[in-house]
Amino acid sequence: MPVIELEGIQMDVDEDGFIQDPATWNEALAVAIAKTEDVEELTEDHWKVVSYLREYYQQFGIAPMIRKLCKETGYDLKTIYELFPSGPAKGACKIAGLPKPTGCV
Amino acid sequence: MPKFDETPIIKDPAVNGVLRAPGLREHASTDVRCHPSKPKDTAAIDLPAELVPDWKERALAKFGELLEQNQALRVYMDICVRCGACTDKCQFFLGTGDPQNFPVARAELLRRVYRRYFTPAGLFPDLGAASDLDEDLLRKWYTYFYQCSECRRCSVFCPYGIDTAEITIAAREIMASIGVSTKYVTEVVAKVYQTGNNLGIPPAAWKDNCEFLEEEVLEETGLPIRFPVDEAGADILLVPPSADNFANTDTMIGYGKLFHYLGLSWTTSTYCNEGGNFGLFLNFANLQKVNRRIIDAARMLGVKTIIWGECGHAWRAGILTPTLSGPMDMFDPPYPYHISQFIVDMLRKGAFDGRLDKSANDDYLVTYHDPCNSARAGQLIEEPRQIIRAVCNRFVEMPPNTIREKTFCCGAGNGLLTDEIMPIRMAGGKPRAMAVKHTKANYLATVCAICKAQLPESMHYWDVPVKVGGVIDLLANALKL
Numbered sequence: 001m002p003v004i005e006l007e008g009i010q011m012d013v014d015e016d017g018f019i020q021d022p023a024t025w026n027e028a029l030a031v032a033i034a035k036t037e038d039v040e041e042l043t044e045d046h047w048k049v050v051s052y053l054r055e056y057y058q059q060f061g062i063a064p065m066i067r068k069l070c071k072e073t074g075y076d077l078k079t080i081y082e083l084f085p086s087g088p089a090k091g092a093c094k095i096a097g098l099p100k101p102t103g104c105v
Numbered sequence: 106m107p108k109f110d111e112t113p114i115i116k117d118p119a120v121n122g123v124l125r126a127p128g129l130r131e132h133a134s135t136d137v138r139c140h141p142s143k144p145k146d147t148a149a150i151d152l153p154a155e156l157v158p159d160w161k162e163r164a165l166a167k168f169g170e171l172l173e174q175n176q177a178l179r180v181y182m183d184i185c186v187r188c189g190a191c192t193d194k195c196q197f198f199l200g201t202g203d204p205q206n207f208p209v210a211r212a213e214l215l216r217r218v219y220r221r222y223f224t225p226a227g228l229f230p231d232l233g234a235a236s237d238l239d240e241d242l243l244r245k246w247y248t249y250f251y252q253c254s255e256c257r258r259c260s261v262f263c264p265y266g267i268d269t270a271e272i273t274i275a276a277r278e279i280m281a282s283i284g285v286s287t288k289y290v291t292e293v294v295a296k297v298y299q300t301g302n303n304l305g306i307p308p309a310a311w312k313d314n315c316e317f318l319e320e321e322v323l324e325e326t327g328l329p330i331r332f333p334v335d336e337a338g339a340d341i342l343l344v345p346p347s348a349d350n351f352a353n354t355d356t357m358i359g360y361g362k363l364f365h366y367l368g369l370s371w372t373t374s375t376y377c378n379e380g381g382n383f384g385l386f387l388n389f390a391n392l393q394k395v396n397r398r399i400i401d402a403a404r405m406l407g408v409k410t411i412i413w414g415e416c417g418h419a420w421r422a423g424i425l426t427p428t429l430s431g432p433m434d435m436f437d438p439p440y441p442y443h444i445s446q447f448i449v450d451m452l453r454k455g456a457f458d459g460r461l462d463k464s465a466n467d468d469y470l471v472t473y474h475d476p477c478n479s480a481r482a483g484q485l486i487e488e489p490r491q492i493i494r495a496v497c498n499r500f501v502e503m504p505p506n507t508i509r510e511k512t513f514c515c516g517a518g519n520g521l522l523t524d525e526i527m528p529i530r531m532a533g534g535k536p537r538a539m540a541v542k543h544t545k546a547n548y549l550a551t552v553c554a555i556c557k558a559q560l561p562e563s564m565h566y567w568d569v570p571v572k573v574g575g576v577i578d579l580l581a582n583a584l585k586l
């Protein structure tokens with residue numbers, strides 16, 4: 001199984017670099033994953049999206065509907081793509097430690 | 106810059122929206138493969154977790170079983186004369202130039218084994234085109250039968266009428282039986298049994314999404330438009346692709362506005378909030394099991410009819426419902442019933458007379474992408490166009506040999522919408538992208554959630570500035586509620 005290494009701690013990730021166990025996520029890990037997603041620095045805007053994704057996931061066990069993510073964070077989809085170049089379902093979820101949404105998306 | 110290896114992709118431009126057959130590039134896409142399945146998923150869907158020790162014997166036994174069950178498969182194995190009519194018809198060949206992606210060459214991977222073990226030619230393998238089933242050939246099966254989207258475009262041009270998709274379906278079924286399957290497809294099927302839908306949206310989240318949409322639409326229209334969940338006794342059960350309640354929300358809102366306008370009682374089901382059927386991409390047992398959930402959900406809620414949403418493979422599996430899950434005569438006819446057929450029936454009855462403002466879509470020059478599954482496998486060719494013409498002033502068709510029954514697959518259908526094979530998706534998406542570019546349309550309408558996920562990526566990659574959306578989205582824009 002692939003691993004990501006952060007300050008000497010190894011973390012299991014899937015083939016696409018998503019961490020296997022969302023409970024092992026922490027902010028330092030998010031910073032490390034962000035670098036693999038072309039996000040050099042996590043700004044306040046990034047954290048707002050990441051925090052919302054985590055809160056929603058903890059309540060519902062799935063990533064939020066994209067329209068709801070936009071509404072609740074106040075960022076339109078274009079802005080989310082500017083913040084997370086690979087998009088809300090891939091880049092943002094990965095940094096927030098959520099499993100990758102799959103299906104017809 | 107794309108994050109994937111672009112080597113398999115041919116970049117030559119199209120001429121008048123149509124691609125010419127490329128020069129051959131041996132092995133161009135031979136290293137692009139889907140991630141293999143995970144034991145947690147295969148366990149949930151009754152498949153071996155890894156290659157079984159006696160895989161060769163079991164593969165041949167399964168192949169023999171399929172040949173017995175499916176007379177057509179045996180005919181398709183026997184009658185190909187290798188004329189080559191199919192060679193330049195496949196989007197994955199046109200995009201990669203890899204001759205192993207000739208539909209005939211892909212099918213030969215199975216036919217060689219058929220000749221070796223199921224015909225007298227196998228007694229003299231060196232004389233006929235017969236091969237032993239070995240690990241090298243199995244690797245080619247796994248690679249190239251997952252570079253085929255079972256779209257059947259090649260079959261349209263086959264003078265013998267060979268349904269090449271049936272060959273890929275058989276090969277995938279054999280592989281699944283010996284522990285060779287993909288992570289993407291098996292994970293999705295497992296999620297259906299766990300949560301009721303492909304995306305894995307649990308019931309509480311589905312309800313939350315629907316309440317959120319009610320608030321959104323109330324804000325927009327001032328009307329109490331509902332998105333009902335698990336309402337026993339509703340007249341209609343809608344089985345949308347779950348992606349409509351996650352990503353393609355304009356399509357989901359379209360269903361809500363339509364049923365509100367018509368004053369119909371409808372519901373979705375948290376037992377089965379998915380029309381899509383990934384069993385179709387894997388094996389018959391799961392195809393049947395996933396399909397049966399729709400009928401079970403409809404019976405549990407006591408609805409009068411089931412309407413399938415905008416999803417290509419849902420419809421390909423949906424039209425098989427009476428065969429897969431038994432008679433549907435407990436429901437009101439017609440059945441199976443697609444949302445596009447329903448809308449056209451309402452148009453014919455005059456339900457929208459005087460209530461459609463086409464100018465609401467005047468910002469759009471619309472073109473229509475026929476999903477392979479709804480057009481070629483589901484006979485839905487006229488209906489989406491009738492709807493678009495009724496709700497839009499500006500509609501343009503792509504070149505004739507790229508639409509209707511000759512449509513190109515979006516490039517990611519039938520189990521290929523997964524990121525690790527992005528070079529194949531972008532290569533396979535090229536013929537469609539070139540045809541769209543030729544129209545200069547700025548709205549690409551379609552009735553399939555896989556297409557709606559793939560097309561924005563492929564259009565972006567091929568530099569075609571176009572919004573991708575549903576047909577019902579356009580209807581909802583024009584409808585005076």
